[in-house]
Amino acid sequence: MPTVTGMKCACESCLCVVSLEDxxxxxxxxxxxxxxxxxxxxxxxxxxxxxxxxx
Known part of the structure; x- marks a missing residue:
């Protein structure tokens, strides 16, 4: 099973993907x-x- 290491920033209009660690x-x-x-x-x-x- 793959592990999630990043996700989209919670800022609604932001396009950035952020590392869960950072x-x-x-x-x-x-x-x-x-x-x-x-x-x-x-x-x-x-x-x-x-x-x-x-x-």
Whole structure:
């Protein structure tokens, strides 16, 4: 049986896939970075050029 090692960031519009080991864990969800975990409250970006969550 395969083991899951990564999943999509919990930020709804983020396209990033995050490693389960490296994920930012908040409120039972996994995020690729602090910006996504905090809902981009100050307009900060996740830093991934291909990601549309910050535009």
């Amino acid at each position: 994920a930012i864990k908040k409120d039972g969800k996994l995020y690729c970075c602090e910006a996504c975990a905090n809902g981009h409250t100050s307009g900060e970006t996740c830093g991934q050029s291909a990601c549309s969550c910050c535009s």
